[in-house]
Amino acid sequence: MLNAKIPDGPLEKKWKNYQEHCKLVNPANKKKLDVIVIGTGLSGAPAAATLGELGYNVKVFFFQDTARRAHSVAAQGGINASKNYQNDGDNVFRHFYDTLKGGDFRSREANTYRLAEISANVIDQAVAQGVPFAREYGGVLANRSFGGVQVKRTFYAQGQTGQQMLLGAYSVLMRQIGLGHVKSYNRHEMLELVVIDGKARGIIARNLITGEIERHSAHAVILASGGYGKIYYLSTLAIGSNASAAWKAHRKGAFMAGVSWVQFHPTCLPQSGDYQSKLTLMSEALRNDGRIWVPKLKGDDRFPNDIPEEERDYYLERKYPAFGNLAPRDIASRSAKEQIDAGKGVGPNKNAVYLDFKDAIKEYGAEEIGDRYGNLFRMYEKITGMSPYKQPMMISPAAHFTMGGLWVDYELMTTIQGLYAVGEANFSDHGANRLGANSLLQASVDGYFIVPVTIGNYLSNEIRTGKIPTDTPEFDKAEEDAVERLKKFISIKGTKSAEYYHKQLGKIMFHHVGVSRNKKGIEEGIKLIRELREDFWTNLKVPGGIYEVNSELEKAGRVADFLELAELMAHDAYDRDESCGAHFREEYQTEDGEALRNDDEYMYVSAWEYTGYGKTPKLHKEELTFEVVKPSVRSYK
């Protein structure tokens, strides 16, 4: 049984108790300790900057050219914090409860409470950095609603919240780089984790410009490497987003948890052809004012504005009157898929539903709606040539966020001593489904406020260790393994690109481990994944060499890892004989098609141990106990 090391005491005092009793490293000793951070998104940049400010020697690695381009930059809609500026009944407990319920009671109470508890600090931190959150007329920060809640707790900077917050984090990171406390390694990719005597002690990285293989040691390593939704190929994530850092850690002993819990976002632009490598997200904020509908008549080809009210089905408002268009993402995505599968999809490929602003424009005027969503409307029009002011948008569900990831305890430490995972890379606080705008929050909270405290508890035992040498057998072996793998990719000399395999894998995952799953489909998926993996290692073509810029080589490594992770995801989905949150197993549903949980048998987090290439992973369980909230049937009706 896994021990999450949850502190004693009542829920609202646990984090306080932890901070009052954890060990500290005194300022003079911090200089003797090295920390590696992988990633500069909204979890990595804050972690690196804060640890630098505290006095540790930090090295930060990322594969983009600048830290500002980490994928957090793409986040649009906002960040949650229970500050209750609206006086609409919000508070920390309600934020915690909404998050726990939104995740279908499959997250740890203590972590979820801490997320809500620290949320207000993140906003203060960002405002102090100059993040230009939207404001009301009187100057108070403005809020809007996101799915799964009945209050307004989402802070936003138009539709560019991630970008603005990342600029704030980037500026504090650059300050530490300027002061010499943090050393930055752009265009570097972590290829291997080095573990010595059970402790994370460094990494092997490849300089993506020269191809040089480098060794870097540290007393602790923090993975802030983001989520793995790109495994579906078509997703809202950037093309470079990948699972490799987490997967390398998994192969070295870090368990992965809830890996099949993937969020499909309901408001994305539908796929328009086979040539696409990414799908565009339209922020969930649009569901504050947009109404979702499909024609009642199957295959209705009329122009949407010509379809009269009585011939439209506002299916979310009909099925979930209490939350309506703001039903949580898993429910909204599944409902859209149901309509599309039932032949009521709209658009040229019949793979979308409408999101209509007609009523909102009538009520508030086009100018006010433009103030709220102007940049999103412009983006939509630029891509589709259609104006949401004049006709409804067309939207469709797409892979977006991974609730699963590296298993971490309360301190955010993985099952490898001294290896931490923060942000989307960990299995996190969202259970089986994440509520909108809680992810920027989790990333920021992990990076600014949690890991800088908890890492001290571990590093206080490392002050006498001294510098970690890189000429040890463990570093030799890790480097050999990394180079051998790169050589192998190039030596196959087949005929198909890594992109080809990624695309095929995406299709398998979407159909067999997608918005909804069933036992037979998953079995078939596992067979197809294995066949594709075998073909990859026989017919892959990677041109060029190792010691040069080689984006095909980079892709090959990431796709190879996706091909292994995919099987673990399928396995995880297969093993959980219940529906919960985004994990909708078709065999387990109520008469009216809602998810049917099985608390008696599955009230645990599945954490998987790697047992070898192609071998069945070993299941470890973290039982979930609810001391404050009684898990109930999740209803938004």
Ligand SMILES: Cc1cc2nc3c(=O)[nH]c(=O)nc-3n(C[C@H](O)[C@H](O)[C@H](O)COP(=O)(O)OP(=O)(O)OC[C@H]3O[C@@H](n4cnc5c(N)ncnc54)[C@H](O)[C@@H]3O)c2cc1C
């Ligand atoms: C289109 C879009 C819109 C979103 N909108 C919202 C929103 O409005 N609100 C919200 O709360 N959430 C939103 N999310 C989710 C949220 O943006 C992410 O969950 C969050 O930003 C992840 O931050 P992160 O720090 O964990 O990872 P990321 O920002 O993805 O950063 C990952 C970092 O790891 C580095 N890295 C990865 N692998 C390696 C490696 N092997 N070697 C070296 N470096 C590596 C990368 O270079 C990068 O710096 C959105 C997501 C998407 C895709």
